Amino acid sequence: xxxxxxxxxxxxxxxxxxxxxxxxxxxxxxxxxxxxxxxxxxxxxxxxxxxxxxxxxxxxxxxxxxxxxxxxxxxxxxxxxxxxxxxxxxxxxxxxxxxxxxxxxxxxxxxxxxxxxxxxxxxxxxxxxxxxxxxxxxxxxxxxxxxxxxxxxxxxxxxxxxxxxxxxxxxxxxxxxxxxxxxxxxxxxxxxxxxxxxxxxxxxxxxxxxxxxxxxxxxxxxxxxxxxxxxxxxxxxxxxxxxxxxxxxxxxxxxxxxxxxxxxxxxxxxxxxxxxxxxxxxxxxxxxxxxxxxxxxxxxxxxxxxxxxxxxx
Amino acid sequence: xxxxxxxxxxxxxxxxxxxxxxxxxxxxxxxxxxxxxxxxxxxxxxxxxxxxxxxxxxxxxxxxxxxxxxxxxxxxxxxxxxxxxxxxxxxxxxxxxxxxxxxxxxxxxxxxxxxxxxxxxxxxxxxxxxxxxxxxxxxxxxxxxxxxxxxxxxxxxxxxxxxxxxxxxxxxxxxxxxxxxxxxxxxxxxxxxxxxxxxxxxxxxxxxxxxxxxxxxxxxxxxxxxxxxxxxxxxxxxxxxxxxxxxxxxxxxxxxxxxxxxxxxxxxxxxxxxxxxxxxxxxx
Amino acid sequence: xxxxxxxxxxxxxxxxxxxxxxxxxxxxxxxxxxxxxxxxxxxxxxxxxxxxxxxxxxxxxxxxxxxxxxxxxxxxxxxxxxxxxxxxxxxxxxxxxxxxxxxxxxxxxxxxxxxxxxxxxxxxxxxxxxxxxxxxxxxxxxxxxxxxxxxxxxxxxxxxxxxxxxxxxxxxxxxxxxxxxxxxxxxxxxxxxxxxxxxxxxxxxxxxxxxxxxxxxxxxxxxxxxxxxxxxxxxxxxxxxxxxxx
Numbered sequence: 001x002x003x004x005x006x007x008x009x010x011x012x013x014x015x016x017x018x019x020x021x022x023x024x025x026x027x028x029x030x031x032x033x034x035x036x037x038x039x040x041x042x043x044x045x046x047x048x049x050x051x052x053x054x055x056x057x058x059x060x061x062x063x064x065x066x067x068x069x070x071x072x073x074x075x076x077x078x079x080x081x082x083x084x085x086x087x088x089x090x091x092x093x094x095x096x097x098x099x100x101x102x103x104x105x106x107x108x109x110x111x112x113x114x115x116x117x118x119x120x121x122x123x124x125x126x127x128x129x130x131x132x133x134x135x136x137x138x139x140x141x142x143x144x145x146x147x148x149x150x151x152x153x154x155x156x157x158x159x160x161x162x163x164x165x166x167x168x169x170x171x172x173x174x175x176x177x178x179x180x181x182x183x184x185x186x187x188x189x190x191x192x193x194x195x196x197x198x199x200x201x202x203x204x205x206x207x208x209x210x211x212x213x214x215x216x217x218x219x220x221x222x223x224x225x226x227x228x229x230x231x232x233x234x235x236x237x238x239x240x241x242x243x244x245x246x247x248x249x250x251x252x253x254x255x256x257x258x259x260x261x262x263x264x265x266x267x268x269x270x271x272x273x274x275x276x277x278x279x280x281x282x283x284x285x286x287x288x289x290x291x292x293x294x295x296x297x298x299x300x301x302x303x304x305x306x307x308x309x310x311x312x313x
Numbered sequence: 314x315x316x317x318x319x320x321x322x323x324x325x326x327x328x329x330x331x332x333x334x335x336x337x338x339x340x341x342x343x344x345x346x347x348x349x350x351x352x353x354x355x356x357x358x359x360x361x362x363x364x365x366x367x368x369x370x371x372x373x374x375x376x377x378x379x380x381x382x383x384x385x386x387x388x389x390x391x392x393x394x395x396x397x398x399x400x401x402x403x404x405x406x407x408x409x410x411x412x413x414x415x416x417x418x419x420x421x422x423x424x425x426x427x428x429x430x431x432x433x434x435x436x437x438x439x440x441x442x443x444x445x446x447x448x449x450x451x452x453x454x455x456x457x458x459x460x461x462x463x464x465x466x467x468x469x470x471x472x473x474x475x476x477x478x479x480x481x482x483x484x485x486x487x488x489x490x491x492x493x494x495x496x497x498x499x500x501x502x503x504x505x506x507x508x509x510x511x512x513x514x515x516x517x518x519x520x521x522x523x524x525x526x527x528x529x530x531x532x533x534x535x536x537x538x539x540x541x542x543x544x545x546x547x548x549x550x551x552x553x554x555x556x557x558x559x560x561x562x563x564x565x566x567x568x569x570x571x572x573x574x575x576x577x578x579x580x581x582x583x584x585x586x587x588x589x590x591x592x593x594x595x596x597x
Numbered sequence: 598x599x600x601x602x603x604x605x606x607x608x609x610x611x612x613x614x615x616x617x618x619x620x621x622x623x624x625x626x627x628x629x630x631x632x633x634x635x636x637x638x639x640x641x642x643x644x645x646x647x648x649x650x651x652x653x654x655x656x657x658x659x660x661x662x663x664x665x666x667x668x669x670x671x672x673x674x675x676x677x678x679x680x681x682x683x684x685x686x687x688x689x690x691x692x693x694x695x696x697x698x699x700x701x702x703x704x705x706x707x708x709x710x711x712x713x714x715x716x717x718x719x720x721x722x723x724x725x726x727x728x729x730x731x732x733x734x735x736x737x738x739x740x741x742x743x744x745x746x747x748x749x750x751x752x753x754x755x756x757x758x759x760x761x762x763x764x765x766x767x768x769x770x771x772x773x774x775x776x777x778x779x780x781x782x783x784x785x786x787x788x789x790x791x792x793x794x795x796x797x798x799x800x801x802x803x804x805x806x807x808x809x810x811x812x813x814x815x816x817x818x819x820x821x822x823x824x825x826x827x828x829x830x831x832x833x834x835x836x837x838x839x840x841x842x843x
Contacts, residue, residue, distance in 0.1 A: 110348050174712075182714050
């Protein structure tokens with residue numbers, strides 16, 4: 001019950017905030033929500049399945065490029081491009097899952113990384129299709145057709161993204177609490193026993209992989225409309241790493257953890273970028289700090305402190 | 314006809330460079346179950362250090378040795394201070410190496426700038442070799458020879474020396490090796506350092522024709538990983554065969570279908586993974 | 598129809614021949630114990646029956662059906678259950694959660710994504726029945742890691758029985774248990790209905806010959822003797838194998 005009230009309060013704050021801050025911060029908040037969706041979707045793999053993926057950018061990037069290519073070369077219809085982009089992300093996840101889930105944990109890192117980097121390389125070199133390193137500019141936010149809501153204004157777009165953020169959050173939460181979600185947990189805890197109990201564990205992992213890919217695709221679409229631009233960077237491992245850090249920082253396997261982590265990272269990066277261009281250096285150092293000192297993340301630390309408080313008389 | 318021969322030789326040259334990196338990566342993974350994502354950085358930094366040394370002294374050999382020594386030290390320090398703490402937590406180890414990729418690549422950007430550089434070809438091997446209407450740079454032939462020599466050397470090392478036997482023992486059974494009194498942590502650090510050294514070596518000798526530029530640390534890592542996915546982790550033979558396959562596929566791809574150059578490699582990786590998930594000669 | 602037929606099964610690992618043309622038949626309702634010195638191939642045989650390993654040659658028939666090519670979970674769904682040599686539970690979960698996890702399979706509560714798990718109370722009721730049968734109900738909210746080894750083994754067997762198996766494989770169910778715990782497990786297994794066929798590996802001779810109604814002796818990957826406990830106790834070859842191995 002307490003959690004529900006907290007969630008509601010945060011939602012309320014998010015709704016009110018844009019009315020008081022300038023355009024720059026509204027865009028920052030929008031980006032934060034998008035990164036949260038991306039990180040939460042990655043948590044489904046990293047935290048709930050213990051499948052460490054370094055290729056999550058692939059789904060994000062494929063959706064972003066689908067929107068970029070279709071809206072500039074075919075037509076800028078939201079009702080076509082949005083579902084199409086997400087389906088493309090899902091299709092890529094379906095393909096990658098077939099290859100990556102056949103092997104053991106050590107390989108999984110490598111295969112997901114390799115596959116997403118291959119997509120990056122394709123985006124980089126296939127200039128006729130993707131314009132290579134130059135990227136695709138001038139991607140306009142679409143008209144929503146019969147829905148009277150213009151996305152051109154920063155605040156309007158923020159509320160648009162907020163809507164999808166809430167939907168995504170609720171959906172992921174429901175999935176994780178469902179019987180399906182519980183089986184995923186069982187697979188994480190003891191896959192051999194799950195197989196011995198009659199569960200087709202591969203199928204569950206595959207389904208979860210695709211679901212994670214779909215949500216990552218959602219974040220990709222929202223991101224490309226925010227920035228109006230797509231380049232091979234959306235497929236690069238640096239993006240996957242930027243999605244993984246919040247999961248580790250906040251606490252994997254909790255959904256809320258990655259949300260906290262993502263918000264923290266987005267704001268920290270924003271502050272740092274005011275003083276220096278060394279974003280990657282900052283990312284690397286943050287990674288070292290998190291892995292070395294708080295591997296269970298912020299939520300893990302809070303749990304530990306709570307336990308300590310209980311033990312003390 | 315000469316076109317095909319030249320391109321095959323080009324592919325083999327590149328393959329040998331890939332072998333140098335893939336061998337180190339495979340060795341590290343085979344022994345420690347860690348994918349060292351910073352391996353491409355060792356390549357990059359080795360080349361950059363050599364570049365600086367050449368710019369000041371103009372001696373290629375000195376640059377090669379300095380590059381190797383510098384990167385070996387970096388590798389050993391990185392392992393001892395950071396990677397080693399997570400000895401049994403493979404996931405954390407990989408993440409630590411990831412952290413270092415960002416740190417190294419950003420530092421490299423600060424120190425050496427963002428422009429691409431090319432190392433000068435050592436004057437001894439400058440010029441081209443001609444046979445009939447085939448003209449091919451001597452230096453690239455030298456690289457092929459070096460690659461084969463290193464491969465033979467590594468194989469002899471693995472099969473015939475005590476340290477090699479220790480590594481093989483460690484690959485098969487770390488616990489047993491420890492039980493036999495082998496100082497496993499020291500072994501790990503040595504191997505990590507060796508991998509770094511070989512990678513740096515590759516970076517320097519390939520410097521005259523691949524060059525060195527930001528982003529290479531990922532590009533070369535990706536190709537090395539493709540090599541290992543195809544050839545199989547933990548196998549020297551796999552690394553060699555895989556390197557040749559990827560080197561040739563990449564080169565012919567670039568030449569014949571430049572826009573879709575990655576498809577031959579991608580295709581090979583997918584085909585091998587689909588039919589033999591642990592690679593052609595994979596042991597793990 | 599036989600509960601289990603193992604037909605001319607062979608399995609090797611690299612150069613090591615673990616199983617060598619093993620054949621075995623277990624009747625419905627039987628209590629068969631598999632004994633043999635260390636390294637005889639008992640666990641390997643179990644793994645080929647349950648699906649963890651694929652044999653090089655030969656076949657496995659479960660209640661008349663050829664399961665040799667089936668995956669582990671498919672065999673489990675044909676009502677084959679097993680417990681492992683090293684207790685294999687969901688250590689991070691509570692006792693109750695362990696049982697409800699097993700029940701999700703049996704009650705086919707699997708591919709539901711849109712409703713919370715908590716909206717299926719019948720799973721918990723079913724779990725209550727099983728746990729009470731095995732004297733674990735009081736401990737239902739304890740994490741598995743805080744249970745005694747004996748209780749963990751009881752839970753292990755509970756999980757295997759939740760799905761009403763027709764064939765139960767148990768790999769050294771009493772290893773590591775105290776004498777009292779051994780007795781508790783043995784009496785519970787003895788009380789199982791005859792609808793369940795039990796095939797188990799045991800190292801402790803007393804338990805093996807007490808619980809088992811018929812014995813198969815495995816040595817160096819081959820079946821060397823079969824018979825009643827009394828016959829096996831008297832068998833000179835078996836004695837040689839065990840004395841020789843010690």
